[in-house]
Amino acid sequence: MADCNRKIDNVEQLNEIRERMKEKLKPRFEEGAAIHILLCGVAGCLSTGSLKIYEEMDRLIKESGKEKDIQLVSTGCMGLCAQGPLMVVYPDRVMYTHVKPEDVEEIWNSHILGGKPVERLFATESDGRKVAHALDEHSFYTKQLKIALKNCGVINPLSIEEFIGVDGYKALATVIKEMDPEEVVDLIKASNLRGRGGAGFPTGTKWAFAASQLERKKFVCCNADEGDPGAFMDRSVLEGDPHSVLEAMAIAGYAIGSDQGYIYVRAEYPVAVKTLNEAIKQAREYGLLGKKILGTDFSFDVEVRLGAGAFVCGEETALMTSIEGNRGEPKPRPPFPAVKGLFGQPTILNNVETYATIPRIINMGVAWFNSIGTEGSKGTKVFAVGGKIRHTGLVEVPMGTTLQDIVFGMCGGIPKDKAFKAAQTGGPSGGCIPAIHLDTPIDYENLIALGSMMGSGGLIVMDEDTCMVDLAGFFLHFTVDESCGKCTPCRIGTKRMYEILSKITDGKGEVEDVDRLNVLARNIKNSALCGLGQTAPNPIISTLRYFEDEYMAHILEKTCPAGVCKSITKFFIDKETCKHCGICKKHCPVAAISGDRKTDFVIDQEACIKCGECFKRCPFNSVLHH
Amino acid sequence: MANCCLENSESKALLDKLDEVIDKYKDTAGPLIPILHEAQGIYGYLPFEVQLHISERLGIPLADVYGVVTFYTGFNTKPKGKYVINVCLGTACYVKGSENILDRFKTTLGIDIGDCTEDQIFSLEACRCIGSCGLAPAVMINDDVYGNVSPDDVESILANYQL
CATH class of the missing domain: 1.20.1440.230 (NADH-ubiquinone oxidoreductase 51kDa subunit, iron-sulphur binding domain)
Structure with missing residues (x-):
């Protein structure tokens, strides 16, 4: 409340902040005298200790008294999760991977002070080469096109000013100052944007339905209940660029005539919840949410609602029932939410990634957006690539990119040279795509034709060992x-x-x-x-x-070809190739393996629990199954 | 313990806190789920008496409150251990063998999913994706996330919490 003076009253003030911040953020985009050290502070990198790295680097900067010239920033997801914790030093654009707290001093002395980057921490390419400028050179990044993830990993998600510095809230200003609500709806329609949450319904059409309703109270909802196991795209946007979602929701509010938004987010994502709440607080302080935004008559506010662990709440009617405080059970449609949704009022619901795309469409123009993607699916799609894949992580690619490109071109293929069996998209609602269809361009229609679906973007790769x-x-x-x-x-x-x-x-x-x-x-x-x-x-x-x-x-x-289904799988040791190393015996959790240097190694079938550890551990492939 | 949790003087403070929460959300549209979240934060779980109290204060039938509590897996009607072990069974973790990790936790602790050890130190849960697919297979103990876990790591992970 003490910060009323931060309130932005008009577009000119917003422009001033943007210009000031653009100057400050220069080292990250072009040249600059200052050094910016960006560290991924979310998801996998946070779990593997990026906080300690931050503290260590912070200490060194403070001790050196160079706080003015060296900025340390904790960012959202940088994508290459498999090699985290990740750090990028700007303006050199050098990326460090697998950084440990004890590496920080070396980076500081050698690179920051000495100007000599630390080679051993460079990102590893699929062929084992080390690359210094992974963002520009690593195949994981070079084929990506970032729209929804544009700001993730580049700005501090907890700083609204940094967001404004990368053209944040510019689209909102354009919309409420220069456009009629109908024009906004028409623009989204003309962009051919389709929902990124699963079914791919045209976003503009949805908005038009809600806009045409005469009721005075309408709602804008954001589906951040990312329940699809194996997907973490929405989480990354919320943790890395929350203001993009808020900005887009306000734009939606203006377009359909609503003054209240709800973000329904999984309680399992505590960092995302915290980041969102902080972003909302800042946006209110700056007058970009709340009453009379930028001196216009448009008012809009957003509230966060927590899910409580029910997958069905990702379904739109169930989600709204849950916000109302009930068991999250779906309702028959029609009436569609755009006519009768939350609390019985016209409501639009879009997914996180859909929202994150909208400000870019407005800033860059419909023609630009329509130039990306395929005939029926415009723009890009974010995929969380996981499972049996070398470079696990988050990629954003133009619609129409092939699975082959994603799995082998960008993500480095399958570890241990195992054979690709299938990729699963769409989570529990989707299906799998076998190797013969690796060359199909990915878009909504093609995935449906293959018997899968786009889903929210989980892409799980499976190899020959998956049943x-x-x-x-x-x-x-x-x-x-x-x-x-x-x-x-x-x-x-x-x-x-x-x-x-x-x-x-x-x-x-x-x-x-x-x-x-x-x-x-x-x-x-x-x-x-x-x-x-x-x-x-x-x-x-x-x-x-x-x-x-x-x-x-x-x-x-009665056999499992992959050796996964326990009741019909038997493991045994091939006497011919066994080198008596004893690794299997050491790792057997139930001591079912006997043998030593002189006697044959044998698995006691009665005691074996078929966990497959011996199979996975044997360096000579001497453990077999049938 | 559960039966007297709203009666003795020690619990008075908790009840006051709960009432504060209820007052805070009283006028919010759809107040029940936010209140249950915070109530669980106060009590650690949602005993029957707490549900009854919320039902009376909000004027929502107890059956409805109970219905909501049991619908969502995030709400618990049984107390949990000091450390809650969540073995991720999301797709990325599953295809990398997280079920074997879960099995190892079960045998090592001698408890099943949803149970708590006798000394109330550990409870074991299997969860759907904690969003750390880059670290698969992953295990979360309270707020600590362990990545690339193998069954052999189970004992050393547990040792971090056993004094």
């Missing part, structure tokens, strides 16, 4: 667990499917089970109440489509 039947079971178990229970097809149908699948992985399946799965899948798809129920059978349908042979191996031969 596709087990994976289908994993997703189905998830759905069974998370089914809200309101409609019968989802509540009982998914459970029955899971039971059949368990029978198959236990080696008790029969050929007819495949037909039973197909019939159930079709019925659930056609009759479940909400999108999550209707898509719940997708993992089964898609694995049956591409990997029926694996199902048949489980059913007819």
Whole structure:
């Protein structure tokens, strides 16, 4: 409250801050005398100790008395999570990876003071080469095009002024000063932006529905309930660039005639919640949220609401029911939320990444946005690439990029030279894409045609050691667990499917089970109440489509080709190739392996719990399974 | 302990805190879930008496409060251990073998998912993606995240919390 004087009353004042900050941020974008040390302070890097690195670097800067010339900034996600904690020194643009607190002094002495970068901490390319300027040279970065993630890893998410310095709130100013609400809706329509949360519904159309409603109270909601396991795109935007989301929500509020926004965010993301709340507080102090924004008659405010661990709340009607304080159960549509949504009022709901894209569209223009992507899918998409992949992390690529490019071109392929089996997109609602379709350009239509879907952007890579039947079971178990229970097809149908699948992985399946799965899948798809129920059978349908042979191996031969399904897998040691090193014995958690230098190593099948540790550990591939 | 938590004088302070929270959200649209979140922060879990108190103060039927509490996995009706172990079973962790890590925690601690050790030190949970897919397989103990965990690391991880 004491900071009323920070309030920005008009566009000129906003422009002043922008110019001042642009000058200050220069070293990060062009040249500059000052040194900026940026350190990823979220997600994986935070977990692996970036806070200690920050403190150590902060201490050295303070002790040297060079606070004016050297700026230390904790940023959002820089993307290459697999090599974190990450640090970038500007204006040299040198990226350091796997930084440990004890490395900080060397970076300080050698690079910051001495001007000689520390080579051993450079990022590692897929072929093992070290590259100094990873942001410009590493294949992980060079093929990316950042729109939604433009500010992530470049600015301090907790500084509204840094955000303003990278053209933050410029789009909002343009919209409320120079455009009518209808023009804004038309612009979003003309951009052909489609929802990044899953189904890909045209954002402009959604806004137009809500804008045409005559009710006086309307709501703008943001879906930050990133429930898809294996996805962390939204988390990264919220933690790395929260103001972009707030700015876009205010733009949406202006377009449809709403003065209140809600962000529904997972309670499992405490850092994101904290960052968002801080960003909202700053935006209010600066008068960019609240009453009479930038001296106009437009008022808009945002409130954060926490989820409480229910996957179904990612479905739009369930999310709104949950904000109202109820069990998050979906409602039949119509009425659509744009007509009758939160608290019975017209409401639009967009996902985090969709919002983060909007200010850029307004600043850069519709023509620019339409020049990126494919015919039906414009712009870029962020993917969280994980699983059996060398460079786990966050990538943003133009729509139409192939899976081959992402998995092998950017993310370095599969570790240990194992064979690529499939990539899974769309989480529990999606499906998998086998190796034969690696060359398909990724967009909404193509993924649907392959039996998967865009989803929110989780992309899990699987190699030869993944059992596709087990994976289908994993997703189905998830759905069974998370089914809200309101409609019968989802509540009982998914459970029955899971039971059949368990029978198959236990080696008790029969050929007819495949037909039973197909019939159930079709019925659930056609009759479940909400999108999550209707898509719940997708993992089964898609694995049956591409990997029926694996199902048949489980059913007819009672074996798991990947050696994952415990009840039908046996591990044994090949006497011919065993070198008697004893590593398997050492790592067996139940001491089921006997043998020494002179006697053969043998696995006691009674005691073995089939965890597969011996198989994974053996340096000579002498542990086999059937 | 749960039965008397709203009665003895020691618990009076907690109850006052809860009432403060209820007053804070009374006029908010859809106040129940924010209140339950903070109530769980105060008590560590949501015992029956707390649910009853919230129901009476908000004028929401107890059945509805109970319905909401049991719908969301984030709300607990049983107390938890001092350290809550969350083994991530998100897709990225799962394909990298997190189930074997969960199994090892179960055997080492002698408890199942959702249970708490007798000394109330550890409780074991399996969770859906903590968003640290870059570190898969990952385990979270309270706020500490452990990445690239193998079953063999379980004992040394636990040792950090055993004095």
